[in-house]
Every structure is written in structure tokens, then in C-alpha cells.
Amino acid sequence: MQDTAQSTPSLQRQMVDLATPLAPVEGYNLTALRDVRILRSDRPLSRAPVLYDPGIVIVLQGRKRGFLGDEVYLYDAQHYLAVSVPVPFSMETDASAEEPLLAIYLRLDFKVAAELMMKLDECGPVGDAIPRGLMSTPMDEGLAHAVLRFLKVMNSPLESVILGPDVVREIYFRVLTGEQGSSMRAALTRRGHFGKIAKAIRTIHACFDQKLDIGHLADEAGMSPTSFHAHFKAVTSTSPIQYLKTTRLHQARLIMVRSGVTAAVASAQVGYESPSQFSREFKRMFGRGPSEEASRMKHAFARPDPSPHGLYVAAH
Template sequence: MGDLLRYLAPLEGYTQSRLEGVRFLRCNQPVARTPVLYEPSIVIVCHGTKRGYLDGQVYLYDAQHYLVLSVPLPFSSETDATAEKPMLAVSIRLDMTLLAELLIALAGEGAPHLMPPVGIVSTPLDHHLQQVTLRLLEALASPLEAKVLAPSIVREMYFRVLLGEQGVALRSALSLQGYFGRIARVLRRIHAHYSQPLNVGDLAHDAGLSVAAFHNHFKSVTRTSPIQYIKSIRLHHARLMMIRDRQTAAAAAARVGYESQSQFSREFKRFFGRSPAEEARCMAELFALLPARHEADSGQMMRVQF
């Protein structure tokens, strides 16, 4: 798979595949531990190694392990790669409508629940999923096969994941029953309205939980508190606005809901390790070193990071 992905992702950074929702990533150098924001997705690393860090836990995803996120999560990640041995990965964004259709088809099949539902987990990549991934990459190498075959292969990939060890997290995230589904619903609200005032008491009410129970269940899913989660989402979006839209720090802070620019600058530096101005300058220098890309690609590159 590594050689095929080298062909599909010839440039460092993100490459949009011929199928919406599927992207390739190539990294030719090591990347130190950095805050990232992942959308609900399946991430399969075909060559190289990545490690995710969240609340004292380490999530390995490499040629032998894959990552699934059933809810959007901010965490930190690092990459092992060199120019001779680049990190090559494919990310498949989760289509919740398609997942729901498969869950209906799987109802009553008694798929095993081997673990409690969580928002992020990495597990061994089995033979079935390896073969599905290879067939997906082969299909995406051809315009005709990408159009005709790739969607059904993605559907099969969902099926394999739902039946596997990580399937319980996805099933719970789609269900409105149980605390995991309630927290997933609240997370969708946060991501849709992160720039508006978000009161923990109101979020707990939406989840049908007491504030204390909401805090406990929220942390069991996201590994962080509601306030810290909201803050990290706002900071990631502000960073994106500054880089993609060339917004000033003051404008980005206001757009994501900060009333105090000084508070925004302090929290931004604490979170990313650089001031807003330093971060914007560093990312501008990085993009200047990359080959020219379509404007939409650069926006997508910064929207959700590996």
C-alpha cells in the first residue's frame, strides 16, 4: 500500500482524493507533538508512525494499527517520518447517514461489544481491513473506478469497522440512548455554535443530565472538561481563520466568541506554544515552502489536521 500511496500523494501535506471525504496525507519530516483537531473519521497509516496523546493516554497508529474517532476531538499528535521514509496515511471522513443505514442492516446480528464506548481508540489493523484499504487505494488511482467502485468500498470499510473492536463506539455515537449518544449530540451543538455563548448548565440540560453527571460523562468521552473542550475548539478555529482567511488576531478572537483579546492571546500561546502573531508567521513560512496548491486545498488542509 505504501508505494501506491506515494503515487496518490506525491506532495507533502494533504491531497484530496477523487472521492469526497477521502484524503491522503504525506509527511516527509518528523513533526513534534502538536495540538490537532480531528473530525469523526477512520485514519489508516500505510507507512510511518503517528502517536496521539490525550489525557495521559497514547494512541498509536501505524502500519499495524488504525485510529477511529466517533466524535470530533482535539488532542495532540506527533509524527515519525523522513524524506526517504515518509509518513503516508489515508483519512476517511465518517458519513453518519451511511453509518446509520448500516446499523439498521446490522440490527440483531449480535456484533460483540468488546470495550466501553469512547471517542477515540486505536486497534490492530486486521487482514480484512488491510485488503479493503488496498482495494480503495487502487480504485482511487483510476477516475472511472473512483466514481463507480470507491463509494461501495468505503461502505465495506464502514461495515468492517462496525463489526470490529471499535464498532461499539460508533454505534453508541449514533444512538440517542445512553450517555455516549447524549454527549455526542452536545458535541455536535458545540461545533455548530462554538462562536456563541455556551453555558455548561444549558449543555447539561440538553443532554438530560445533571451538571455533575454531565461533567463525568463528558470527560469519559472526550478526556477533557466541557470548558476546556469549548476553548480548544475556539482556538483551533481562530488559528484557521488567521491562516486561511488572513484575519488579524483581534478579528479571529471576536469571530470565535472571545470578548477579551488579551485573554485570547494568553490562551492561544498556552495552547499552541506560540503567540497568535508567531503562529501565523510560522505557518505562512511553512506554506511558502510547499508546492503551490489550489486555494480550496489549503483551506481544507488547515481545517482538520493530522
């Protein structure tokens, strides 16, 4: 078993000092690497719905808590969060102006992950680990030092471009061989029922603006509607219909923030036929009406660049 990194004040201080200049503004700060952003938040943020791309979140200062069903996922300076399939959950943040939350978000590069998993499989099979869509894991010593090297590299414009991808690859390796790495590897290889549900999730994200027949998705997965519903909920902690609705609402928020369109236009673009129903469901999810929430997001946080997966990582 790998040793858990009980981050010394010196090691954590080094990480924070290196991350601070990389995150000059609140929200997601872009880096020289397309799939890596540095998050900063100067205030505590109350529990709110989010939807993450598959990826890794490494908190350097502050604390986040994710809530999915009855599970609570802590990620702080001692724990990181790994996401293997897009899962809508709620999250809250502990931060202050004196000690802002600082975190690294690495959107998963499936090609790099697949290459590493092939090499790892050559050294031994993954075994019978249960695939999981979301996991919070203690940071071991190997990962902690890889993160420190990564931050040092990212502070050099030349090194970030030339050496950055190699250090990111090492971080992937540390996660895939860490305490819950086998569960993530099993998820990314999409084994058994998890794989069938992962395929349905990909279809929902690719076609959320269309009329999706949940029964058809169940047929494609080779399951009865009842079995499909049960396995879908086991992976995402929500029903297929609710997952589709959540995806549409997150996408609509992104469209309004990024393109400045009205709620009516955004609702139509994500597949709603009734603007009034869209507004009701949007307010129920985000706690604010569409226009108010879009305005808040524009003024409070840096806008992310468009995701190739069509997903939005909320700036919380």
C-alpha cells in the same frame, strides 16, 4: 475473532507505492472523493494539539501517537485510529524525507455508517459494548485487503469516481465489524450518557462563536452540572469549558489560515471578547503566537477544504 493482518513487506510496499502518487505534497492531498484525503509528512512532528472530525485514519507508512488523558493511541501500518466524536488531543508523528508518513483520512459519512449499522443490527444486536470516542485498533486481514483495493481504485480517475464510494463503504464495514467495531457502533448510536454528551459536543461546535452557558447544556442533557462535568470529562478527557476554549482556538487558527484575517478579527469571530486573552491562550495551546502559527501552517502544509462540520483536521 478476526485475524490480525501482520502486513507482509510485499503488501505494505504495494500500499505505499499506490499511495505515493496520490500525495505529491506535504499535508492533506484532496482526492476524487470529497470525504477522503491522503496525508503526507516528510518530517517528524513533535507533540502538538489537534482536533479531528469523526472519521478513520489509516497509516500506511510512518507512525503516529495520540495522547488523551493517560491514554496513548498508536496508529501505524498495523493499527488504525477511529474517532466517533470530536475529541481534542495531542499527537506526534514519526516520519522522514526518505520514508515520509503516508496515511488515508476518511471523514465519517454518517449516512453511510447509519445504513451499515441498520443492516448489521438486523443480523444481531450490538450488545453491551462501551461507547468510545477514540480508539486505536489492530488492522485485520479483511481491512488490509480492502485498503489495498481502495488505493488501486484511487489511482484511476474513472474508477475512483465510480467504484471508490463502494470500496469506502467496505472499509466502513470492516471497521464497524472489527475488534472494537461494537464500541464504535455503540458510540455512533449515541447510547446512554455518551449520547447526551455527544449532543452537547454538537451544540458546542455549532455555537462556539456564541456565549454558551454550560449550565444550560447540563439542563438540556438532563444532568446536574456536577454529573454533566464528570460525564463530559469521561468522554473527552477535559472539562466542558476547556473543550469550548479548545474548539474556539482551533477554529480561529483555521480562519486565519483559510481567510488570511488578523488574530484580532479571528478572535472576535470565534467568540473572544479580549484579543489579548485570545493571544495568550492561543500561544499556550499551540506554542506560537497566532500570526506565527498561521504563517507556519500556510507555508508548511496544504490547506484543507472547508469542513461541513466546521472542524479542522490539523496537518500533523
